[in-house]
Amino acid sequence: MQSAGASTQPTLNQHPLKEYSKYVTFNVMGMIGVSCYILADTFFVSKALGAQGLAALNLALPIFNAIRGIGMMMGMGGATWYSIRKGQHAEEEANRIFSIVVTATFLCSLLFILAGVFFSSQIASAFGADESLLDLSGTYLKVLCCFAPFFMLNDVMICFIRNDGDPNLGMAAMVVGSLANILLDYIFIFPFGLGLFGAALATGVAPVIGICLTLIHWTKPSHTLKFELGHSEFSAKQTLTSLRSSLALGFPSFVMELATGIVILVFNLLMLKEAGNTGVAAYGVIANISYVVIAIYTGIAQGVQPLMSRAFGEGDMALVRKNLHYAVWTIAGVSVLLYGVIFFFSEGITQIFNSEGNAELQAIAVTGLKLYFLAVFFAGTNISMAIYFTSTNRALPAHVISLLRGLLLIVPAAFLLARLLGICGVWLSYPVTESLVFLLAWIIYCVSRRKNVY
Template sequence: MLALSFYILADTFFIARGIGINGLTALNLAIPVYSLINGCGLMLGMGGAIKYAIYKSRNDTFRQNAVFTNSIYMAIIPVLIFVLCGIFLPGAIARLLGADEATWAMTRTYLRVILLFSPAFILSNILNAFVRNDGDPKLAMLATTTGCLSNVFFDFIFIFPLQMGILGAVLATGFAPVINMAILSAHFRKGKNQFHLISLKPDLKLTASTSMLGFPSLITELSSGIVIIVFNFVILNLQGNTGVAAYGVIANLSLVVSSIFTGIAQGMQPLTSRTHGSGDYTVVQKVRHYALTLMLLLSAIVYLFVFIFADPITAAFNSEHSRQLQQIATIGLKLYFVSTPFMDYNIIMAVFLASTERPVPAQIISLLRGLIIIIPMTILLSSLFGMTGVWLSCPASEGLVALIAMIILLTRTPHRKDEQTHAS
């Protein structure tokens, strides 16, 4: 997941260096669409993989293959929607996301290409989740990491020697999941895969259950895009394009940070789903404890790093040496990332609850942090405190959701006997 987040971070760095503030603004306006595409892939992949791991722990071969086949069927609908939007609506979507005359053309280009590559993003997420749950997490990690490195390489080649501008940046991002899938295909060539496509009609009941389990992953990813959209419009009114470019530095770094903890959650998922499926409640709780302990340690390290190096981090993306951008982003980094431990706790708990077949509380946590609390909190605090309120809205929202998540966990954690009964 950390490697996956570098798709956009590499774009941010090379666009900032090779194109400037307007390119950085265009990228930040387009990122929510990337988050939506990636979120759909994660929903289908994580939801299907949770079911797959549970059926695998019970040696139910038919249902294992049925889940994989149905997940591929489910991918067809969002893929068609995204591709059609890429062909016919990129300009309209760019306007809707707030692009002005200075940024519209670049935003439209980025959106068109990223939408046309949506089949690769969605399918690579599905395959990655199933391969990881099929006993080959090293290959899944290798595939994603290699895709990331290819993105960095092509970003440099396309933007600087070939002078392709924003088109080069988005092409580099689009090639990454294609390379990812090429590497994942080794899992099938080795003959170790325990899942494959079978002759099966689309199963609406299975679709509903896997979607519910994967929904928190969609909301986790989508919430980043929604927050970016809301922040973009608020900041445009407060500080204009320079403010949005400054927020672009923060938003992209936030994607990297959240991906670390999404990675912890996804690494936890196969273990909790498998032990939940076999009824071993003690191990389920032990895995959760390890995940949260690691989360607290890494959260402290991340915030200290951001706080100490806020100024040089901003300078790395400030190719035009704008004093306004430098000041806004440096202050923003220090305030915004106070949310780190709360955000990370919410991400891990949503996946933990989903992976143990408790989708409703998982969805509550995801919806609260992604939609219900963050939007009014941003509008309220920005109206009261300006840009300071914008930066503090994320810590305030995530902190409130974390408190609610703790209450949910304490009131809905089953006893060992209940868990074993549910599993059976």
Template sequence: MDASLEGPVGRQFVRYVTPNVLGMIAMSAYILADTFFIANGVGSDGLAALNFAIVVWTVMQATGLMLGIGGATKFQVFKSQGDADAASRTFSNAVMLALFAAAVYLVAVNLFATPVSYALGADSDTVGLTETYLRVLFGFAPFFLMNNVLLPFVRNDGSPRLAMGGMVLGSMANIALDYLFIMVFGWGMFGAAFATGIAPILSMAVLSVHFLKRRNTFEFVKTLPDVRLMGGFAVLGASSFIVEISGGVVLLIFNLIILSFEGNIGVAAYGIVANIAFVATALFVGTAQGIQPLASHHYAQGDARNLKRVLRYALLTALVISLVLIAVVWALSEPLAAAFNRDDDPRLTALAAEGMRLYFAGYLFAGANIVSAAFFSAVEQPGRGLAISIGRGFVAIVAFVFAFAALFGMVGVWITFPAAEAATACLTAYFLVRFSKAMGCRHAG
């Protein structure tokens, strides 16, 4: 029995979700800091290059989340069942797979950075900037992936505040280093990527306290790679993978369409919208990751009543966050856009401000979709989690974006996200109703 997960569900919800949301805000802030300092230190070409490079970065980030969240979900189930050996083997296999993936990404990006940059939409003005950012950032691939594995394991091992501390320290240091490297040293895109790469190293230094103070109930053990176990937690983490990589897919599709409408200035405007949206999405991802230990624990214990409470609190939290986000963006869209416009280009500000107001309406539905997908994966129903994640991240986006862009131009691009999330919310609602009925029957039984 995990004492850290006992007590009133409301209190445990606050204990796990609050620090994780704050940590995810801080963690996503370093991308926003890159956007701000690149916009003001390099200009609109640098902003467009960053938007191209982030497409590839999301693939690595998605892999880390899949292994970390999926592995930690399996770890929590084994831990709640009292199987310490299986819990440690799960961690060990997650680490091995993360390091293997890191090596693949590091080599592949450094070999193919130039053709990949062109494929992402870069031109003669932006290809060098994009290539530099990718090569430097992926030089830190082992640290990014290991940090993404350690964070959810430490959180599931009863130290959510320490996990938050790691994310906050890494992100705050990244922001300070962005200013130093870009604005003071004048290192441009190299400085931005270098500052971002240092962040996971500092985060892992904080997480090491969990082991140094012997709070850990898991450890790395000598074991052969267990393909079945790896496949199991990869499936459980698949919805997290899809949630993250869908952001990259949306970026790629939107970048290419916007290039045809507005050129690099349009991509720069979308870069402003997308990177502010990364912070917004982090609020929901933070909520989703925060409920995972609670949902997995009560699921393993067969506690249907508390499981439904966790879900109810999560959906209510997502709704409140959505309403606040939409209100803030509608009130501050023009000042936010202007903050990333070094050259005071009126077209850039107008495009970004309009985009924010339309795009962010989608968070009214996105919050419930993201939280529900993670919840289903946490209770070992990855099929439902995957269906929601694939629906919002691939199927719905592709179904709407080309038609809307052809019909409404740039406005059509901006409203694709709200339309896709609203359509997916119908599927989410269906799954939630079925789950509630099943839990009601189980409780009655």
């Protein structure tokens, strides 16, 4: 007899495409909501502060990626291990994994608070802020860091309730928080006149609202997720083993999120050299559009993860591969649509954020949009492949894919192509990197299938 808690879990007697559509749709909607509040910051800051505000905001974004990266590493890694152990009917251990991850995430977030309170100006300077941008970027960084516990715990809670069979509530938490952020962005920046501080404050409030909504999950009779850290029979060694396993599975998600921050940091430095603060502002437009695009791909990959992890725990690799194929075909269709919109509407997209009508910013950003986003034909599949390997408890291939995308290829490619081709080389380094990683990911996948590994 099936328990009430299991009734909302993905099950093998339901149609796989129906389950896939449900989980992916909810998660993509939620991820788009999250990315839209970054766009809202960019839009309102551009209206209030112009190119200087855009440049300051973009210089502060890498620390936001670091915060979200650790939150996603804890959340995706812990939730994946939780779902695998649930599929293997180890419910008590699964709940301890949740408890350990929540506690570790909170402790880790305290480091960001210390960094923001005492070193925000130094961090902003290290990220490339000059005297004209230092105060603006430092203020944004300080507020973001002080809200780090909420950003990180919100990511963890959403990942776990999604793996506990509640993707719709996870989506609601992301969307409602994001809509509140957009509203507060306007209120804080314009009627209250708080500038970049108001934008950061509005962004920080969003995960607080999200966490409050995720708590609804524990009022539902179907939930199976429990906080059980205090059990004495779970030794320190077992705690460290579970945490290590969660971190290993979550590391690709950390790298994928951090990769955006690394790319922003490197590209900012290159754009400062090639076109000054105007170049950084132009890249700020592209970076924020990229948040939405990557959010869609991440939403597809993270949405299908609970289904693949549970099927893997139950030993049904045919279902794992079927869900992977659904994700890859979805990503292919979305990529064609996205690039078409970006290519044909690049002028209008740039004008939305170019409130001062800066001709140089407009020209740089329009060209950048068309070249940079050639990567969409490869990036989404790379993300889904990393999640596939994570979901099947193979951390190493996922680590390789994520590290190549986020650091080992993109950084040298950006410097090399910028030296050879100038600004166009900066834009092209991203699609070049993603295409090379795409080839490697499919080679790894095909070899593993040929050897009947999975």
